[in-house]
Structures are given as C-alpha cells and as structure tokens.
Amino acid sequence: MSTAAPADPAATAPPASIDDTIARLAALDYVADRPLATCVYLALKLQRPLFLEGEPGTGKTEIARTLAAMLGRPLIRLQCYEGLDLAGAAYEWNYGRQMMEIRLAEKEQVSRDALAAELFSDRFLTKRALLQAIDPANAVPPVLLIDELDRADEPFEAFLLEVLADYQITIPELGTVKAAQPPIVILTSNRTREIHDAVKRRCLYHWVDFPSAARELEILRRRVPGAAGELSRQIVAFVQQLRSLELYKLPGIAETIEWTRALMELNAVVLDPELIQQTLGVLLKYQDDIARLQGGEAARLLAQVREEARVAAG
C-alpha cells in the first residue's frame, strides 16, 4: 500500500515558490501548468487538502505519486468505491483476536472491566488508509491520495470531514487519534457526481483540464522517450483535433501515452489512416465514438493535421 522513497533532506524539502514547484515536478517528468503548480504550492504551504477534479486520464492521480516521490514521503492510497465505510477506509477491530482474548479471559478469570478495556485497545485495531495516514507514530507525514471520491457514496464523504479539517479521527472506544504532522492530502474526482460542499469547503480546488498541444508534446517526450519527434507531433495534433469533436468520452493524456506506446510497438514512423483505424480502441473506449471515426472521419482529421503542419512549417 505504501512505498518509501529515499529520504535526502535537501532534495525533499517543500518547494520554495511556484516556479520551484514547476521545476521540481518537471524533474520527475510531471509537466504541470502554472495554475496547477500554484495550487500544489499553496496546498503544501497552507497545509490544506487539494481537491482535483477533471476528466479521466488527465494526471490527477499521477500528481500524488509525483509529490510523494518529490518530497520523499510514503504514498498511502485509498481507492473509493460504493459502500466504502469506516471499516474499509479508516480502521476495523480485529474480531478474531478479540474473540480469542475473550476465551483466554474466561480461563484466566480477568475482571469484566479489565476485559472491556483490553478488548478495545490499540493492539486489536487494524489500521486502514486514513488512520495510517494520520498515525502519530509516522516518522514522516505521508501523502494521502483519496482517489475517485465520486465513486464512493455520499455517506462516506461525511467520514472524511474530520480527517480533512483537523487531520484526526475519533474512535468511540479508544479516543481521538491526531496526526503529529499533517499529511499531504490529495482528493480526486472524475465528476460523475457532485461532491458535497462540506468536503470541498475544506480543500483547495482545481479543475484539471486537457493540456495544450505544447504541454502534451512535452509530456509525451518525457513519458515515452523513445518515440520519434515527427510521430509524437502528429499524435498530439491528431488527439487535439479529436478532442474538438463531440465524442462521448474524450481521450485523456493517459490514452495519448498508451496510443503512442502501441504505435511504437507496431513500428510506426508516421500516422496513416489504416493504422489509426486498427489502433483506435486504445484511444476511444465507446463503440459510438469509434463508429464515428470509421469511414473517412479519421482520414479527414489526419489530412487536416498534415495540412496544418505543412502551413506551420512553410
């Protein structure tokens, strides 16, 4: 669940400015635009959770991973799903061991009060992501990624409020666990539903948009270093054109990267209509969308891309 990065105090200090944030993220191959870097910088400085919303595949989860690596913090990830509750997200009592304890207590004639106190003590507690993240015993405060919050149901959001506001969790049987140093909290949502205002209120908010062509090309250059310049340029131009169509699900950066890798596997040097047709499934995930691009539409887009490149070059 968590991965520790090498801790080098000089290299893992928090960034000193927005520009420093951009540079440090770029050093780890995360190309952030300035508004996003501003939000990240502020979130670190103000010690506020950062709430990122945006289309799937625009690098929301990746920012948490990169931040963890950048600051040398362990990453604790909580993937949300419908029905996620405290037992799955924060803590659970170890019922099997408690049962044993009760049986042992019977033999050893332990008093009831002592047994009750013992049963709900720290050693019977199974810590899940949220509690791990704010454990006062943590040497370094981790990066807590609460991923795809929109997949969890609304009651779950209420569990989060205490963690987000005060970095603490109250366990009725045990008391309040409070982080010694606040963790860095990143929440992401694909906006399949609106997250409650109470959650958002406690966070800094940023809408992660699709990148500009220049930034996407830079991302591709860093993430798929082996790709030929001409191919990457064509891929980016084509995907950017694709995003201007009215598709059901627009391809994200993740899809661009996947597609580039796929085309490289096929030893492609330049795009051609047939190749696009064969690999469209990497880029588009809805049959309606794929059908739209069949029969000449892809070729038309490609021609447009080539024409624009020609104009730009000439």
Next chain:
Amino acid sequence: MFRAPASTGPSAGRLAENVVHFARVLRTAGMPVGTDRVQTALAALQLAGLESKRDFHAVLSACLLDRAEHRALFDQAFVLFWRDPDLMGRMRALMLPKVHLKDGASPPPPENRRLGEALFPHQPNRPSDEPETEQVEVHAELTWNDRELLRQADFETMTADEWREAQRLLRELTLVFEPLPTRRARRASRPGAPDWRTTMAAMARHGGEFWDLRWRAPRPLPAPLVVLADISGSMSRYSRMLLHFAHALGHADAAVESFVFGTRLTRTARLLKRRDPDQAVGEVVRAVADWSGGTRITATLHEFNQRWARRVLSGRSTVLLITDGLEHGDTAALAHEMDRLHKRCRRLVWLNPLLRYAGFEPRAAGIRAMLPHVDRFLPAHNLQSLSDLVAVLAHRDDAPPRPNSQPR
C-alpha cells in the same frame, strides 16, 4: 469577518478589502463563497499570486471556487472586477471597481445576467419574488370543489380555482420511492450477517460468558429520480403541474434531479429547492428562456446524454420523461438517443398527456421511435394519473418492460 494581516501594511489592507468585495460579488452571482474561503484566499495571497495576473487568478480560483460549472462565471467576474490593466503595479487602483459601482454609471452589458446583477446592484431590479404563476390564480370565481371530480379533471381545462386546489392535493400526496438495497448496512434484529463490532462490545460488557451475536442487514435507500420535462407550447399547462409535482418529489425523501427542455435543456433542480412551490416554479419559468416555445426532443436528449447523463444518472435511477413525443425531425436519431438514455438508467417512465384520449394510438413517427425504449408509458393529465404514477414509483417493476399504450 477576517483579520487583515498586520505585517503587510496599508496596501495589503486595500487588497484584502477588494478580495472581500470580490467574494461578495461572487456570492451575489450565486456562488457559495463563505468567509472561511475568503480567509484562505487572503492567507494564500500572502504566499503567492501577486507576481502576475495569471497567478493571481490561479490563487483566487483555487481558494474561492469549488465547482467546475462555476468556472466560466468566475472567469467573467474576475475579468470584470479586476479589469484595471496595471493591476499588480498599483494596489491603490484596486479601488477602481468600487468607484464604478458607486457612480452608477451605465456599465457595459455583462455577459451573464446573474453576474450583471451581482456587479451592478443599483441597476433597476427585476421585481423580486413575484411568482408569475399568479396570472393563473387571480381570477377565482368557481366555488365548488368536488375532490373526486377534480381528480379526473384534465389539467388543461381546469379553472383557476380547480388548478389551485389541484396543487394543494398534489402537495398532500404521500410520496414513497422504491427502496433499493445499498452496500451499506444497518443493525438488524433478525439473523443475517453478524455485526462483529457490536457483538464484541456486548460480549465484553458481560465478560464473554455467553454468545451474544448482533446482526446487520443491508440498508435500503429510495431510488433516485431524474425528471425531464418538456415545456414547449403544447405541453406548457401540463408541464407546469408536473413541475409542481417535481417540486413535491424534490422535497420528499429521495435524490431528485430535474431538467426542463423546449428548444434547449435547462437544469432546474436547484431552482426547485425553494420551499414554496409557487415561488420555485416561478423561478423555473423565469430562468427558462424557451417556455411555451417550440421543442427539439432529439437535440435536447442528445445534450442530456452527452453532458448530464454521466453525472446525474446512476444504474439505480428512475427517469421520468414528460413529453408528448411530437418530434418531426430525424426519428432514427431520436430512437438512438432514447436507447442511450434507457441503457443508462434502471427504469425509464414516459408520461404522455396525449394518453388522455381514449382512442390514442401511437401513430406519430416520433412516438413510435421512442416507445420501444421505455419501460412504462403512462398518462399524466390529471391528478388521478399522477397518483397512479406515485404508486408505480413506489414499487419495484418486476414485470418485463412492456411499452404499451394503455389509456387510463
């Protein structure tokens, strides 16, 4: 309201004042910007954001904004409010927008009416809370009120008094929604899955002498509802009543989203949140530009599928589609959109006031295109049909989808 940072001198104080004022403008334009957010923004501006206008925008939007759909409004407000080109150079000039306000000089027409009203509150205001539904209700002449007759009366031919009485009856409907099991559990008295936590607590209480198992059962939740109401000319009287119905639904114990469409789609869930039904429906009528105009069912369904379906529909939702289905355009496209809508929800119920005619047959091409994709096809022209609808909503539809015309 907030503590102006003491260390940063008078210019920062001015800035703080203007940020507060900007927040107030946003609030009046309908964005929920609390004072805590303003505080965060001021704290953030101590750290960054004064180097360039772009950074300033990034900082303010990170702190004051919390919804994707407010981005456009925020950007416009930002441009209008902080329009002094030499913004970062002279903090003093930040007072400019305020001067504009006090002058009452005629401002350029702002792009957004809501924003315009927020920025220039001294403009002659629209009459505030005068529900336009009143015209239907002023002339009250008839005095008889037979409930049973009223239940059968067609909304379109009701007199003003009957109409008002009908609205009252509508409010009295007991709304129960089909309970669907969720993945959350509640305590149960009957054996099922064991609730270990309470079991352990109970056993610890008496020293674990005997087994004291407690149980859990899945907690049911009312099925969410999405209302799509046609407000074109031919439908307007029915739609108005159905909006009242949607309002009543919205204040019941379930998640209700509502949209109206004529030539374009408008989300009305927020407008219908007002407690008073007349005011709420009045809000909708005011907000919607195409009330009683034409209708483009295919285009609006497409827009709904494209922009909203993923966000407001879940596999658990029931969709109430209220339209007469008289679409004259491309019926193949209409069928496609209906199919898509149907696939995204659990139940698609079509309410069609045309079903009031005893001999109704689905002859129109639009209706024929839509029918195969709905689970229920019901009339919605009088109170009786609406209470029948309530019964349908309350029960699980186990019968296979039978899109059949069944005149009441």
